[in-house]
Structure formats: C-alpha cells, structure tokens
Amino acid sequence: MKNHFELFALPHRYTLDRPALDARYRDLQRSVHPDRYASAGEQERRLSVQQAAHINDAYQTLIDPLRRARYLLELQGITMDEQGTHQDPEFLMRQMELREALAGVRGEADPLAALDRLAREIDEEYRALEAELATELDAGGDLARAVTLVQEMQFFTRLLNEAQELEADLEDQY
Structure with a gap:
C-alpha cells in the first residue's frame, strides 16, 4: 500500500502544496465514491469504503502539522508518543x-x-x-x-x- 505522500502524489516533505493536496483528495474521493459502486458487488463496495477511509485518514494526517510531522518521522523509522516530552x-x-x-x-x-x-x-x-x-x-x-x-x-x-x-x-x- 502506498504511503500518504505517494497516495496524493506529493514529495515526502513537511512543507505541503496544499492546493495540490486538496485537488488530489477530491479526485481520489470521487474515484471511490459509493455512488460509483452502487451496482457493484458487495466485495467491491466494501473495498470502496475501505479505500475512502484510507484516503480520509491520509488526508487528515497530512493537513494536520503535528500528525504530518510524526508521520514523516515514522517513515524515517522514528515512532513518537503524542504525550512525549523532553527534559531541556x-x-x-x-x-x-x-x-x-x-x-x-x-x-x-x-x-x-x-x-x-x-x-x-x-x-x-x-x-x-x-x-x-x-x-x-x-x-x-x-x-x-x-x-x-x-x-x-x-x-x-x-x-x-x-x-x-x-x-x-x-x-x-x-
């Protein structure tokens, strides 16, 4: 499965091209919209719902500065706790x-x-x-x-x- 940046065809960077992200989000949402799968089989409809959920989660991660930063660090192998603090x-x-x-x-x-x-x-x-x-x-x-x-x-x-x-x-x- 593609990571969030790949899903939206964006470079792995903290600084985002927000208009490009928003446009790609709308395109992806349209492509998996339930109306497009109304006459499809149960499995295809379920897959469309799962894809829509993944797209939404990826989008929410990328538009939130802290979630985006933690995600980028995760891609580098660094997992962060939301409650983590440092002792400076x-x-x-x-x-x-x-x-x-x-x-x-x-x-x-x-x-x-x-x-x-x-x-x-x-x-x-x-x-x-x-x-x-x-x-x-x-x-x-x-x-x-x-x-x-x-x-x-x-x-x-x-x-x-x-x-x-x-x-x-x-x-x-x-």
Missing part, C-alpha cells in the same frame, strides 16, 4: 512560565485581552517551531532535533487548546 531545563522553565501566565489570566483587569495577548505569544512561538521543523525535515536535517521540535509543538498545541477553553469560559462569564 530551559524549555521546562518556559512551560512553567506559560502555564502560570495562563492560570493568572482570570485575575487580570481585562482577562479576555490578557488571554488574547498570551494566545498570540503562544501562537508566535508555535509558528517559529514549525518553521524550524520544516527546515529540519525538508532538508533531511537533524532528526533528533526534529523530534524535540515536535515535542515542543505538542506542548504549544495543548496550551493553545487550553487557552481556547479558557476563552470560552471567560466569554460565558462576561
């Missing part, structure tokens, strides 16, 4: 600072504005990590560094999700 003291301190800042948002005079500033800061750090990761993975760089970057991106993703949950809570209160 500087990054651990940064995690604590950001968690404390998030916890302190409710005590601010304007919690929503404080949360917005913090979320922008978190997003900027995430994007910087993503840019560095693209460089490492696309250039065949340091895979150990790529693993570290993915672990850091996982932290920032979780933190952004927590910030969104807090924002929803704050909006309900104000």
Whole structure:
C-alpha cells in the first residue's frame, strides 16, 4: 500500500502544496465514491469504503502539522508518543512560565485581552517551531532535533487548546 505522500502524489516533505493536496483528495474521493459502486458487488463496495477511509485518514494526517510531522518521522523509522516530552531545563522553565501566565489570566483587569495577548505569544512561538521543523525535515536535517521540535509543538498545541477553553469560559462569564 502506498504511503500518504505517494497516495496524493506529493514529495515526502513537511512543507505541503496544499492546493495540490486538496485537488488530489477530491479526485481520489470521487474515484471511490459509493455512488460509483452502487451496482457493484458487495466485495467491491466494501473495498470502496475501505479505500475512502484510507484516503480520509491520509488526508487528515497530512493537513494536520503535528500528525504530518510524526508521520514523516515514522517513515524515517522514528515512532513518537503524542504525550512525549523532553527534559531541556530551559524549555521546562518556559512551560512553567506559560502555564502560570495562563492560570493568572482570570485575575487580570481585562482577562479576555490578557488571554488574547498570551494566545498570540503562544501562537508566535508555535509558528517559529514549525518553521524550524520544516527546515529540519525538508532538508533531511537533524532528526533528533526534529523530534524535540515536535515535542515542543505538542506542548504549544495543548496550551493553545487550553487557552481556547479558557476563552470560552471567560466569554460565558462576561
């Protein structure tokens, strides 16, 4: 079976040609759509459903930056745990600072504005990590560094999700 990049006729790179991916996805979905197999036998219909599921899973993996990065590393023989962390003291301190800042948002005079500033800061750090990761993975760089970057991106993703949950809570209160 083809890997996700081969399925969509894309190079094995972190940086994607999103329009090409989307166009190929639509073409593949059309080719296995159940309507095309309405008069086919049971086995062909089942195969079409399986192919559609595989196409959907591959597409979801490639459009998600973290899943795409983990998948590329997997293709290199490196399996990552979604909860994996690394023990860099500087990054651990940064995690604590950001968690404390998030916890302190409710005590601010304007919690929503404080949360917005913090979320922008978190997003900027995430994007910087993503840019560095693209460089490492696309250039065949340091895979150990790529693993570290993915672990850091996982932290920032979780933190952004927590910030969104807090924002929803704050909006309900104000």
